[in-house]
């Protein structure tokens with residue numbers, strides 16, 4: 447079968463190639479790939495900056511934002527042939543650490559977790575893949591292709607759960623939310639905020655195009671420019687850019703008692719005018735919390751499925767701005783200005 451593979455930490459080694467059918471030991475559920483979403487992590491792996499091959503092998507099958515159709519549910523999954531499923535990405539570490547031991551592998555303490563398509567387990571960019579029944583998540587059949595948005599939705603579902611848990615350490619009635627960044631993560635964070643009945647503002651750089659239109663279609667307010675230019679004191683800021691300046695501005699702009707949730711990962715950039723002590727006094731004197739959030743556990747996958755099932759299908763469909771066939775995977779990895787979510791499509795939904 448065809449698969450998109452890469453030799454991690456060696457740039458320029460990604461290729462579409464023939465590999466053996468998935469091994470029965472990978473899981474009793476056999477799935478036909480429909481689509482796999484592409485994100486910044488995939489680009490980093492292909493550029494040789496990230497990623498690990500399975501033990502004893504040089505190449506890794508890429509892809510972690512899966513959508514597939516069950517070909518063979520196996521004896522114990524409760525799934526049926528034809529069901530739409532996505533595969534959970536992370537697996538608990540083998541020690542296991544206390545978090546992994548209770549199924550919260552997203553909170554792994556020792557970093558020895560593994561991840562499909564990223565860290566030591568093959569991903570989902572192959573015509574067929576297998577999965578353990580407990581890591582296959584059934585998707586509402588009416589979602590069709592937009593079921594491919596489940597994995598990014600799990601990331602923001604967890605982020606929102608973190609915000610809520612942190613906020614409720616004291617009396618808390620959040621109303622206004624600022625989401626920085628109108629990529630897939632930011633737009634899905636805005637969607638969940640709207641489902642919670644909050645006033646949502648979304649900030650990005652572009653003045654026009656699909657991002658502002660999608661924000662407005664959600665009933666949220668779009669802003670182009672800087673955090674301070676928005677002129678709000680939001681109760682919650684969900685930071686989805688990973689840009690130093692935006693993070694520093696967010697910490698200063700959030701309301702007293704507010705929560706800044708960081709979901710973006712960036713590196714470098716220039717030093718912004720805020721020292722660590724400045725950040726600390728701003729946070730201390732106003733009872734703010736800055737919380738980082740990464741990955742998702744099974745509970746978030748379940749809740750993310752509900753988020754998508756309740757969302758407007760046409761709006762979700764507009765998030766998938768480009769579909770490329772596997773043979774054009776390099777095109778899928780190249781970011782274009784109006785891209786929101788690009789997917790590699792293996793079969794019709």
Ligand SMILES: [Zn+2]
Nearest residue numbers: 539543546554
């Ligand atoms: Zn762990």
